[in-house]
Amino acid sequence: MKELASKVLKGDTRSVARLITLVENNSRNAANAMKIIHKHTGNAHVVGVTGVMGSGKSTLIYELARGYRKQGKTVGIVGIDPTSPFTGGALLGDRIRMQELACDSGVFIRSMGTRGALGGLTGAIFDVIEILDASGKDVVLVETVGVGQGEVDVVKMADTTLVVLVPGLGDSIQAIKAGIMEIADVFVVNKADRPGVDRAVAELESMLDLKHVEGERRTPVVKTVARKGEGVSELIQKIDNHMNYLKEQNLLELRRRKRYEAELVEIIRRELMSYIFDEKRLKGKIDDLVDRISMKKMDPYTGAEEVLERMLR
Amino acid sequence: MERKIRVLVAKPGLDGHDRGAKVVARALRDAGMEVIYTGLHQTPEMIVETAVQEDVDVIGLSLLSGAHLTLFRDVVTLLKKRGMDDVLVVGGGVIPEEDASKLKKMGVAEVFGPGTTTDEIIEFIRKNVKK
Ligand SMILES: Nc1nc2c(ncn2[C@@H]2O[C@H](COP(=O)(O)OP(=O)(O)OP(=O)(O)O)[C@@H](O)[C@H]2O)c(=O)[nH]1
């Protein structure tokens, strides 16, 4: 694993890909490699991209990546799509919009399924961000499925969160109701070639006016036509500005702490689960308790207490 | 350790539609696999680079045109170059019998003709996936 880790640190594509597979499969070996690379992380600007289905997130990410490449920066991209809770399968299609970048050695693209994690993220996302960061990528762009909790969870992982809206259909208002107002560091109104853009932007701006506090940073709104690459350099500028703001106000540290906390809790959760359901450890005990609970000889709370007591002993 | 079969479904070459590839992609997803779908007009370089980054176990190539022999050969050669020889490569489409046997000699594990059911493809992948 030392060898794999050191190849990752050198930016070897194959090794980066292998290690991501290992973390996705929750392998022991992955943990050992992750222990080595953590020290080498913290340089990448992690940008989360969320928004309703079909709003143009992948197209936008492709254009952003091209923009960063023109500046000589390297880019990691992660696209997360939902895993079917019934079959465990997933159709990962975000790459379709990005294949022009497939052969650029300064870009690494990975598609992931949510694999049973709650919300629109996957438990492995924190590891994957660390891996891409440690492999030397300057910017890591993460596209998440735009459903409920997932949108809110992106905040925990990104330095900068983009919320992508589209004009018409009252989408913008709906999104704001779902608590999106709070999580956006930059609003993107994409598909600005469509009718109703100006109204959407005006609506958004007036909402922002309402919550804006004098003297504080105001969330910028950027109009884009991702399909034509329009507005993308302005968007990159706003993303950079946000990073500068985080640094100037000493907020970056705070954001990163949130990510590390979420990561730590996620690892503990994962370890606990595998401990509980491990045949050699608590699986037998759990089965036994479930028997008793279903026969009404015990209640689930007492059962849980027994398990916890045994673990903490 | 839980592992999941990851499949890249790609459509190389210049011909225009990917209905068949999409049907297969969905069937593989419904069989519990993670399917990375890349769309039309993929060059062998794009396919292999994608396979590396996505660390797939299987590449499924859909072909209609006559260029399949060179395209497949290029994919297989590039895979070897990138140290990805353990990836299972399968093809589908209208491919003449004699070409199919040539493909197999090149290292393509199986060639599925138009009559193949998705169940047969799924079963073949499950049985033959390496790693
Ligand atoms: N008119 C218009 N269409 C766009 C624009 N940007 C993207 N699209 C189109 O919108 C559709 C969806 O784009 P994607 O980039 O796949 O959107 P997405 O948000 O990643 O979609 P999901 O990942 O499925 O949620 C595609 O057909 C794009 O070509 C734009 O600026 N204007």
Ligand SMILES: [Mg+2]
């Ligand atoms: Mg997308």
